[in-house]
Amino acid sequence: MFRVSQYMRELVRAEHDGAYPAQAALRHAGAAGAPGQAAGPVVIWNLIRRCNLTCKHCYSISADHDYAGELSTAEVFTVMDDLKAFRVPVLILSGGEPLLRPDIFQIAERAKAMGFYVGLSSNGTLIDEPMADRITALGFDYVGISLDGIGATHDRFRRLEGAFDRSLAAVRLLHARGVKVGLRYTMTAMNAVDLAPLLQLMEDEGVDKFYFSHLNYAGRGNIHRARDAQFTATRLALDLLLDKAWAAALAGSPHDYVTGNNDADGAYLLQWVQQRLPRWACALRERLVAWGGNSSGVNIANIDNLGTVHPDTMWWHHALGNVRERPFSAIWPDTSDPLMRGLKQKPRPVGGRCAACQHFALCGGNTRVRAQQVTGNPWAEDPGCYLSDEEIGLPASAAGSSAPPRVLMTPFAYAVRQSS
Numbered sequence: 265m266f267r268v269s270q271y272m273r274e275l276v277r278a279e280h281d282g283a284y285p286a287q288a289a290l291r292h293a294g295a296a297g298a299p300g301q302a303a304g305p306v307v308i309w310n311l312i313r314r315c316n317l318t319c320k321h322c323y324s325i326s327a328d329h330d331y332a333g334e335l336s337t338a339e340v341f342t343v344m345d346d347l348k349a350f351r352v353p354v355l356i357l358s359g360g361e362p363l364l365r366p367d368i369f370q371i372a373e374r375a376k377a378m379g380f381y382v383g384l385s386s387n388g389t390l391i392d393e394p395m396a397d398r399i400t401a402l403g404f405d406y407v408g409i410s411l412d413g414i415g416a417t418h419d420r421f422r423r424l425e426g427a428f429d430r431s432l433a434a435v436r437l438l439h440a441r442g443v444k445v446g447l448r449y450t451m452t453a454m455n456a457v458d459l460a461p462l463l464q465l466m467e468d469e470g471v472d473k474f475y476f477s478h479l480n481y482a483g484r485g486n487i488h489r490a491r492d493a494q495f496t497a498t499r500l501a502l503d504l505l506l507d508k509a510w511a512a513a514l515a516g517s518p519h520d521y522v523t524g525n526n527d528a529d530g531a532y533l534l535q536w537v538q539q540r541l542p543r544w545a546c547a548l549r550e551r552l553v554a555w556g557g558n559s560s561g562v563n564i565a566n567i568d569n570l571g572t573v574h575p576d577t578m579w580w581h582h583a584l585g586n587v588r589e590r591p592f593s594a595i596w597p598d599t600s601d602p603l604m605r606g607l608k609q610k611p612r613p614v615g616g617r618c619a620a621c622q623h624f625a626l627c628g629g630n631t632r633v634r635a636q637q638v639t640g641n642p643w644a645e646d647p648g649c650y651l652s653d654e655e656i657g658l659p660a661s662a663a664g665s666s667a668p669p670r671v672l673m674t675p676f677a678y679a680v681r682q683s684s
Protein backbone atom coordinates (compact mmCIF):
# COMPACT_ATOMS: atom_id res chain seq x y z
CA MET A 265 0.00 0.00 0.00
CA PHE A 266 1.25 3.45 -0.90
CA ARG A 267 0.24 6.06 1.68
CA VAL A 268 -0.13 9.17 -0.46
CA SER A 269 -1.61 11.30 2.32
CA GLN A 270 1.19 10.46 4.72
CA TYR A 271 3.78 11.88 2.28
CA MET A 272 1.59 14.89 1.49
CA ARG A 273 1.35 15.71 5.21
CA GLU A 274 5.12 15.47 5.52
CA LEU A 275 5.48 17.89 2.61
CA VAL A 276 3.05 20.33 4.19
CA ARG A 277 5.06 20.10 7.40
CA ALA A 278 8.29 20.67 5.48
CA GLU A 279 6.82 23.76 3.84
CA HIS A 280 5.71 25.04 7.24
CA ASP A 281 8.91 24.25 9.18
CA GLY A 282 11.39 24.87 6.39
CA ALA A 283 12.86 21.40 6.97
CA TYR A 284 11.72 17.93 5.98
CA PRO A 285 10.56 15.93 9.05
CA ALA A 286 13.33 13.67 10.34
CA GLN A 287 13.00 9.94 9.71
CA ALA A 288 13.03 9.17 13.44
CA ALA A 289 10.05 11.43 14.07
CA LEU A 290 8.14 9.72 11.29
CA ARG A 291 8.46 6.20 12.61
CA HIS A 292 5.14 4.79 13.67
CA ALA A 293 4.89 3.43 17.18
CA GLY A 294 3.18 0.11 17.69
CA ALA A 295 3.76 -1.71 14.44
CA ALA A 296 7.49 -1.86 14.98
CA GLY A 297 7.10 -3.46 18.41
CA ALA A 298 9.84 -3.53 21.00
CA PRO A 299 13.31 -2.35 19.98
CA GLY A 300 15.39 -5.06 18.34
CA GLN A 301 12.44 -7.26 17.48
CA ALA A 302 11.17 -7.15 13.93
CA ALA A 303 7.42 -7.04 13.45
CA GLY A 304 5.75 -9.79 11.43
CA PRO A 305 3.87 -8.98 8.24
CA VAL A 306 0.39 -7.55 7.95
CA VAL A 307 -1.82 -10.58 7.34
CA ILE A 308 -4.77 -10.39 5.00
CA TRP A 309 -6.87 -13.40 5.91
CA ASN A 310 -9.55 -14.69 3.57
CA LEU A 311 -11.54 -16.56 6.20
CA ILE A 312 -14.29 -17.60 3.79
CA ARG A 313 -14.46 -17.84 0.01
CA ARG A 314 -18.25 -17.72 -0.28
CA CYS A 315 -19.63 -14.37 -1.41
CA ASN A 316 -23.10 -13.11 -2.26
CA LEU A 317 -21.58 -11.26 -5.26
CA THR A 318 -19.52 -12.42 -8.25
CA CYS A 319 -17.49 -9.30 -9.07
CA LYS A 320 -15.68 -9.05 -12.39
CA HIS A 321 -12.25 -8.38 -10.85
CA CYS A 322 -12.46 -10.77 -7.88
CA TYR A 323 -9.03 -12.29 -7.23
CA SER A 324 -10.51 -15.21 -5.27
CA ILE A 325 -13.10 -16.09 -7.96
CA SER A 326 -15.71 -16.35 -5.22
CA ALA A 327 -19.34 -17.34 -5.72
CA ASP A 328 -22.45 -17.82 -3.60
CA HIS A 329 -21.91 -21.39 -2.41
CA ASP A 330 -19.96 -23.04 0.37
CA TYR A 331 -16.38 -24.17 -0.20
CA ALA A 332 -15.29 -27.41 1.46
CA GLY A 333 -12.33 -27.64 3.80
CA GLU A 334 -12.26 -24.14 5.25
CA LEU A 335 -10.53 -23.58 8.60
CA SER A 336 -12.71 -24.22 11.64
CA THR A 337 -13.04 -21.71 14.47
CA ALA A 338 -10.62 -23.73 16.61
CA GLU A 339 -8.08 -23.87 13.78
CA VAL A 340 -8.37 -20.12 13.24
CA PHE A 341 -7.73 -19.54 16.94
CA THR A 342 -4.62 -21.75 16.85
CA VAL A 343 -3.28 -19.78 13.87
CA MET A 344 -4.02 -16.50 15.67
CA ASP A 345 -1.89 -17.59 18.62
CA ASP A 346 0.98 -18.34 16.26
CA LEU A 347 0.55 -15.01 14.43
CA LYS A 348 0.61 -13.13 17.72
CA ALA A 349 3.80 -14.90 18.83
CA PHE A 350 5.29 -14.08 15.41
CA ARG A 351 4.59 -10.38 16.09
CA VAL A 352 2.00 -9.91 13.36
CA PRO A 353 0.53 -6.46 14.11
CA VAL A 354 -2.47 -6.32 11.81
CA LEU A 355 -5.18 -8.75 10.70
CA ILE A 356 -7.41 -7.75 7.80
CA LEU A 357 -10.38 -10.12 7.84
CA SER A 358 -11.58 -10.69 4.31
CA GLY A 359 -13.28 -13.18 2.01
CA GLY A 360 -15.33 -13.84 -0.10
CA GLU A 361 -17.65 -11.84 2.06
CA PRO A 362 -16.36 -12.23 5.64
CA LEU A 363 -19.73 -11.37 7.18
CA LEU A 364 -21.10 -14.64 5.75
CA ARG A 365 -18.89 -16.56 8.13
CA PRO A 366 -21.04 -17.41 11.18
CA ASP A 367 -18.12 -17.05 13.63
CA ILE A 368 -16.72 -13.80 12.19
CA PHE A 369 -17.56 -11.79 15.32
CA GLN A 370 -16.14 -14.49 17.59
CA ILE A 371 -12.88 -14.40 15.61
CA ALA A 372 -12.76 -10.61 15.49
CA GLU A 373 -13.51 -10.30 19.20
CA ARG A 374 -10.66 -12.63 20.06
CA ALA A 375 -8.33 -10.80 17.68
CA LYS A 376 -9.17 -7.48 19.36
CA ALA A 377 -8.66 -8.98 22.81
CA MET A 378 -5.24 -10.25 21.71
CA GLY A 379 -4.21 -6.73 20.70
CA PHE A 380 -4.23 -7.02 16.91
CA TYR A 381 -5.25 -4.04 14.80
CA VAL A 382 -8.33 -5.58 13.18
CA GLY A 383 -9.72 -4.49 9.82
CA LEU A 384 -12.72 -5.81 7.97
CA SER A 385 -12.90 -5.91 4.19
CA SER A 386 -16.51 -6.19 3.03
CA ASN A 387 -18.68 -5.54 -0.01
CA GLY A 388 -21.08 -3.80 2.38
CA THR A 389 -24.29 -5.28 0.97
CA LEU A 390 -25.04 -7.24 4.16
CA ILE A 391 -24.54 -4.33 6.55
CA ASP A 392 -27.94 -3.18 7.74
CA GLU A 393 -28.60 -1.34 11.03
CA PRO A 394 -28.27 -4.36 13.36
CA MET A 395 -25.08 -5.48 11.57
CA ALA A 396 -23.67 -1.95 11.77
CA ASP A 397 -24.41 -1.97 15.51
CA ARG A 398 -22.52 -5.25 15.94
CA ILE A 399 -19.53 -4.02 13.95
CA THR A 400 -19.47 -0.83 16.01
CA ALA A 401 -19.79 -2.65 19.32
CA LEU A 402 -16.96 -5.00 18.43
CA GLY A 403 -14.58 -2.12 17.78
CA PHE A 404 -13.10 -2.96 14.39
CA ASP A 405 -10.25 -0.54 13.79
CA TYR A 406 -11.20 -0.03 10.17
CA VAL A 407 -13.85 -1.21 7.73
CA GLY A 408 -13.20 -1.04 3.98
CA ILE A 409 -16.26 -1.09 1.73
CA SER A 410 -15.84 -1.69 -2.00
CA LEU A 411 -17.37 0.90 -4.34
CA ASP A 412 -16.21 0.63 -7.94
CA GLY A 413 -18.34 3.35 -9.43
CA ILE A 414 -21.53 5.31 -9.07
CA GLY A 415 -24.89 3.54 -9.37
CA ALA A 416 -25.16 1.31 -12.41
CA THR A 417 -21.37 1.22 -12.97
CA HIS A 418 -20.84 -0.35 -9.56
CA ASP A 419 -23.80 -2.71 -10.03
CA ARG A 420 -22.37 -3.90 -13.38
CA PHE A 421 -18.96 -4.48 -11.81
CA ARG A 422 -20.49 -6.31 -8.88
CA ARG A 423 -23.11 -8.04 -11.01
CA LEU A 424 -25.96 -7.20 -8.65
CA GLU A 425 -28.63 -4.59 -9.24
CA GLY A 426 -28.95 -2.36 -6.19
CA ALA A 427 -25.48 -3.24 -4.84
CA PHE A 428 -24.38 0.41 -4.99
CA ASP A 429 -27.30 1.63 -2.86
CA ARG A 430 -26.74 -1.10 -0.31
CA SER A 431 -22.99 -0.53 -0.07
CA LEU A 432 -23.38 3.23 0.21
CA ALA A 433 -26.02 2.72 2.91
CA ALA A 434 -23.47 0.59 4.78
CA VAL A 435 -20.86 3.35 4.53
CA ARG A 436 -23.36 5.82 5.98
CA LEU A 437 -24.49 3.50 8.78
CA LEU A 438 -20.92 2.84 9.89
CA HIS A 439 -19.79 6.44 9.52
CA ALA A 440 -22.77 7.65 11.59
CA ARG A 441 -21.69 5.28 14.36
CA GLY A 442 -18.13 6.59 14.40
CA VAL A 443 -16.51 3.56 12.75
CA LYS A 444 -13.45 4.43 10.64
CA VAL A 445 -14.58 3.56 7.15
CA GLY A 446 -13.00 3.68 3.72
CA LEU A 447 -14.03 3.31 0.10
CA ARG A 448 -12.14 0.72 -1.93
CA TYR A 449 -12.07 1.34 -5.67
CA THR A 450 -10.38 -0.76 -8.35
CA MET A 451 -9.89 1.11 -11.61
CA THR A 452 -10.29 -0.40 -15.06
CA ALA A 453 -11.21 1.08 -18.44
CA MET A 454 -14.85 0.39 -17.54
CA ASN A 455 -15.06 2.65 -14.50
CA ALA A 456 -12.24 5.19 -14.84
CA VAL A 457 -14.78 7.90 -15.55
CA ASP A 458 -16.37 7.31 -12.14
CA LEU A 459 -13.26 8.17 -10.13
CA ALA A 460 -13.96 11.91 -9.87
CA PRO A 461 -17.60 11.42 -8.75
CA LEU A 462 -16.45 8.81 -6.21
CA LEU A 463 -13.88 11.18 -4.76
CA GLN A 464 -16.60 13.81 -4.54
CA LEU A 465 -18.84 11.29 -2.81
CA MET A 466 -16.07 10.61 -0.32
CA GLU A 467 -15.84 14.30 0.51
CA ASP A 468 -19.61 14.78 0.68
CA GLU A 469 -20.03 11.82 3.01
CA GLY A 470 -16.99 12.65 5.14
CA VAL A 471 -15.56 9.16 4.53
CA ASP A 472 -12.22 8.64 6.32
CA LYS A 473 -10.22 6.94 3.60
CA PHE A 474 -10.08 6.33 -0.15
CA TYR A 475 -8.19 3.26 -1.34
CA PHE A 476 -7.40 3.45 -5.05
CA SER A 477 -6.40 0.05 -6.37
CA HIS A 478 -4.86 -0.54 -9.76
CA LEU A 479 -5.99 -3.76 -11.40
CA ASN A 480 -3.81 -6.72 -10.61
CA TYR A 481 -3.92 -9.80 -12.79
CA ALA A 482 -5.25 -12.42 -10.39
CA GLY A 483 -8.42 -14.51 -10.49
CA ARG A 484 -11.19 -12.81 -12.47
CA GLY A 485 -9.00 -9.69 -12.56
CA ASN A 486 -6.60 -11.71 -14.73
CA ILE A 487 -9.35 -13.10 -16.95
CA HIS A 488 -10.58 -9.54 -17.55
CA ARG A 489 -7.15 -7.93 -17.77
CA ALA A 490 -7.85 -6.72 -21.33
CA ARG A 491 -10.12 -4.16 -19.66
CA ASP A 492 -7.30 -2.76 -17.53
CA ALA A 493 -7.03 1.03 -17.66
CA GLN A 494 -4.53 2.26 -20.23
CA PHE A 495 -1.59 4.31 -19.12
CA THR A 496 -3.08 7.69 -20.03
CA ALA A 497 -6.20 6.99 -17.96
CA THR A 498 -4.04 5.79 -15.07
CA ARG A 499 -1.93 8.95 -15.14
CA LEU A 500 -4.99 11.18 -15.23
CA ALA A 501 -6.40 9.27 -12.26
CA LEU A 502 -3.17 9.68 -10.31
CA ASP A 503 -3.04 13.40 -11.14
CA LEU A 504 -6.51 13.80 -9.69
CA LEU A 505 -5.75 11.70 -6.63
CA LEU A 506 -2.49 13.50 -5.83
CA ASP A 507 -4.16 16.90 -6.17
CA LYS A 508 -6.97 15.79 -3.83
CA ALA A 509 -4.51 14.41 -1.29
CA TRP A 510 -2.42 17.59 -1.41
CA ALA A 511 -5.48 19.81 -0.94
CA ALA A 512 -6.62 17.64 1.99
CA ALA A 513 -3.16 17.80 3.60
CA LEU A 514 -3.02 21.59 3.18
CA ALA A 515 -6.43 21.90 4.80
CA GLY A 516 -5.31 19.76 7.75
CA SER A 517 -7.91 17.13 6.88
CA PRO A 518 -7.53 13.74 8.59
CA HIS A 519 -8.88 11.97 5.50
CA ASP A 520 -6.50 9.54 3.86
CA TYR A 521 -5.76 8.73 0.24
CA VAL A 522 -3.85 5.54 -0.40
CA THR A 523 -3.12 3.44 -3.48
CA GLY A 524 -2.29 -0.20 -4.07
CA ASN A 525 -1.10 -2.71 -6.66
CA ASN A 526 1.17 -0.38 -8.58
CA ASP A 527 4.35 0.72 -6.85
CA ALA A 528 5.27 3.04 -9.71
CA ASP A 529 2.94 5.40 -7.83
CA GLY A 530 5.91 6.30 -5.60
CA ALA A 531 7.95 7.38 -8.62
CA TYR A 532 4.95 9.28 -9.96
CA LEU A 533 4.59 11.17 -6.66
CA LEU A 534 8.30 11.99 -6.78
CA GLN A 535 7.83 13.52 -10.23
CA TRP A 536 4.85 15.49 -8.92
CA VAL A 537 7.05 16.91 -6.17
CA GLN A 538 9.95 17.62 -8.54
CA GLN A 539 7.59 19.77 -10.59
CA ARG A 540 5.78 21.56 -7.74
CA LEU A 541 8.01 21.47 -4.65
CA PRO A 542 11.48 20.72 -6.03
CA ARG A 543 13.36 21.63 -2.85
CA TRP A 544 11.85 18.59 -1.08
CA ALA A 545 12.45 16.08 -3.87
CA CYS A 546 15.72 14.69 -2.44
CA ALA A 547 14.28 14.25 1.05
CA LEU A 548 11.15 12.62 -0.32
CA ARG A 549 13.22 10.29 -2.47
CA GLU A 550 15.07 9.13 0.66
CA ARG A 551 11.73 8.44 2.36
CA LEU A 552 10.49 6.48 -0.64
CA VAL A 553 13.68 4.43 -0.83
CA ALA A 554 13.24 3.60 2.88
CA TRP A 555 9.70 2.45 2.03
CA GLY A 556 11.15 0.32 -0.78
CA GLY A 557 8.11 -0.28 -2.95
CA ASN A 558 6.45 -3.63 -3.40
CA SER A 559 6.36 -5.66 -0.19
CA SER A 560 4.60 -8.88 -1.17
CA GLY A 561 6.20 -11.77 0.66
CA VAL A 562 7.92 -9.38 3.05
CA ASN A 563 5.56 -7.06 4.92
CA ILE A 564 2.29 -8.33 3.43
CA ALA A 565 1.10 -11.92 3.77
CA ASN A 566 -2.00 -13.84 2.89
CA ILE A 567 -3.74 -16.87 4.35
CA ASP A 568 -6.61 -18.21 2.27
CA ASN A 569 -9.83 -19.90 3.38
CA LEU A 570 -8.20 -23.36 3.35
CA GLY A 571 -5.22 -22.23 5.43
CA THR A 572 -2.80 -22.01 2.52
CA VAL A 573 -0.22 -19.24 2.84
CA HIS A 574 0.60 -16.99 -0.16
CA PRO A 575 3.03 -14.07 -0.64
CA ASP A 576 -0.04 -11.80 -0.89
CA THR A 577 -3.69 -12.00 -1.94
CA MET A 578 -2.83 -11.89 -5.65
CA TRP A 579 -0.71 -15.05 -5.44
CA TRP A 580 -3.44 -17.64 -4.84
CA HIS A 581 -1.94 -19.61 -7.73
CA HIS A 582 1.27 -20.01 -5.69
CA ALA A 583 1.19 -21.91 -2.38
CA LEU A 584 3.94 -21.62 0.24
CA GLY A 585 2.52 -24.14 2.68
CA ASN A 586 -0.54 -24.77 4.82
CA VAL A 587 -1.06 -23.76 8.43
CA ARG A 588 -2.65 -27.15 9.14
CA GLU A 589 0.70 -28.77 8.43
CA ARG A 590 3.20 -26.13 9.49
CA PRO A 591 2.73 -22.96 11.52
CA PHE A 592 2.68 -19.67 9.65
CA SER A 593 5.75 -18.63 11.66
CA ALA A 594 7.68 -21.50 10.06
CA ILE A 595 6.31 -21.05 6.54
CA TRP A 596 6.88 -17.29 6.26
CA PRO A 597 10.67 -17.06 6.78
CA ASP A 598 11.32 -20.19 4.69
CA THR A 599 13.11 -19.16 1.50
CA SER A 600 13.44 -22.65 0.01
CA ASP A 601 10.61 -21.61 -2.29
CA PRO A 602 12.26 -19.80 -5.27
CA LEU A 603 9.52 -17.15 -5.51
CA MET A 604 9.76 -16.36 -1.79
CA ARG A 605 13.55 -16.27 -2.03
CA GLY A 606 13.35 -13.71 -4.83
CA LEU A 607 10.71 -11.60 -3.10
CA LYS A 608 12.81 -11.39 0.06
CA GLN A 609 16.02 -10.67 -1.85
CA LYS A 610 17.29 -7.08 -1.79
CA PRO A 611 17.29 -5.89 -4.50
CA ARG A 612 14.85 -8.29 -6.13
CA PRO A 613 16.15 -10.07 -9.24
CA VAL A 614 13.87 -8.17 -11.61
CA GLY A 615 14.90 -7.79 -15.25
CA GLY A 616 13.79 -5.84 -18.29
CA ARG A 617 13.31 -2.09 -18.07
CA CYS A 618 12.83 -2.32 -14.26
CA ALA A 619 16.46 -3.41 -13.86
CA ALA A 620 17.64 -0.27 -15.66
CA CYS A 621 15.09 2.06 -14.08
CA GLN A 622 16.30 5.01 -12.01
CA HIS A 623 13.38 4.43 -9.62
CA PHE A 624 14.04 0.75 -8.96
CA ALA A 625 15.22 1.38 -5.37
CA LEU A 626 11.95 3.03 -4.43
CA CYS A 627 9.58 0.89 -6.51
CA GLY A 628 11.17 -2.53 -6.07
CA GLY A 629 10.14 -3.55 -9.59
CA ASN A 630 6.43 -3.24 -8.84
CA THR A 631 3.96 -6.12 -8.94
CA ARG A 632 5.41 -9.52 -9.78
CA VAL A 633 2.00 -11.08 -10.40
CA ARG A 634 1.35 -9.01 -13.54
CA ALA A 635 4.81 -9.88 -14.85
CA GLN A 636 4.27 -13.58 -14.22
CA GLN A 637 0.72 -13.72 -15.61
CA VAL A 638 1.64 -11.95 -18.84
CA THR A 639 5.09 -13.42 -19.54
CA GLY A 640 5.27 -16.58 -17.43
CA ASN A 641 8.36 -15.14 -15.71
CA PRO A 642 7.84 -13.63 -12.24
CA TRP A 643 11.05 -11.63 -12.61
CA ALA A 644 10.19 -9.92 -15.88
CA GLU A 645 9.42 -6.20 -15.89
CA ASP A 646 5.92 -5.23 -14.76
CA PRO A 647 3.76 -4.55 -17.83
CA GLY A 648 1.55 -2.36 -15.63
CA CYS A 649 4.19 0.37 -15.24
CA TYR A 650 2.72 3.55 -16.69
CA LEU A 651 5.95 5.58 -16.70
CA SER A 652 7.63 6.36 -20.01
CA ASP A 653 11.18 5.30 -20.86
CA GLU A 654 12.27 8.90 -20.45
CA GLU A 655 10.73 9.11 -16.98
CA ILE A 656 12.56 6.02 -15.77
CA GLY A 657 15.88 7.29 -17.12
CA LEU A 658 16.11 5.29 -20.34
CA PRO A 659 16.64 6.92 -23.72
CA ALA A 660 13.20 7.68 -25.18
CA SER A 661 12.00 4.90 -27.49
CA ALA A 662 12.53 5.85 -31.09
CA ALA A 663 12.30 4.17 -34.44
CA GLY A 664 15.52 2.28 -35.04
CA SER A 665 16.34 2.21 -31.30
CA SER A 666 18.31 -0.85 -30.20
CA ALA A 667 16.51 -0.96 -26.82
CA PRO A 668 14.47 -4.16 -26.37
CA PRO A 669 10.72 -3.56 -26.72
CA ARG A 670 8.90 -3.30 -23.44
CA VAL A 671 6.58 -6.02 -22.22
CA LEU A 672 3.00 -5.00 -22.86
CA MET A 673 -0.17 -6.43 -21.44
CA THR A 674 -1.77 -9.08 -23.64
CA PRO A 675 -5.33 -10.29 -23.09
CA PHE A 676 -5.90 -13.42 -21.03
CA ALA A 677 -6.19 -16.53 -23.17
CA TYR A 678 -7.96 -19.66 -21.97
CA ALA A 679 -5.87 -22.78 -22.43
CA VAL A 680 -7.29 -24.98 -25.20
CA ARG A 681 -7.96 -28.43 -23.83
CA GLN A 682 -7.20 -31.38 -26.09
CA SER A 683 -9.90 -34.03 -26.01
CA SER A 684 -8.47 -37.45 -25.46
Ligand code: SF4
Nearest residue numbers: 618621627629630649
Ligand atom coordinates in the same frame (compact mmCIF):
# COMPACT_ATOMS: atom_id res chain seq x y z
S1 SF4 B 1 10.16 0.59 -14.68
FE1 SF4 B 1 9.85 -0.96 -13.12
S2 SF4 B 1 11.06 -0.27 -11.34
FE2 SF4 B 1 10.76 1.51 -12.70
S3 SF4 B 1 8.95 2.56 -11.95
FE3 SF4 B 1 8.28 1.18 -13.59
S4 SF4 B 1 7.71 -0.72 -12.54
FE4 SF4 B 1 8.95 0.50 -11.10
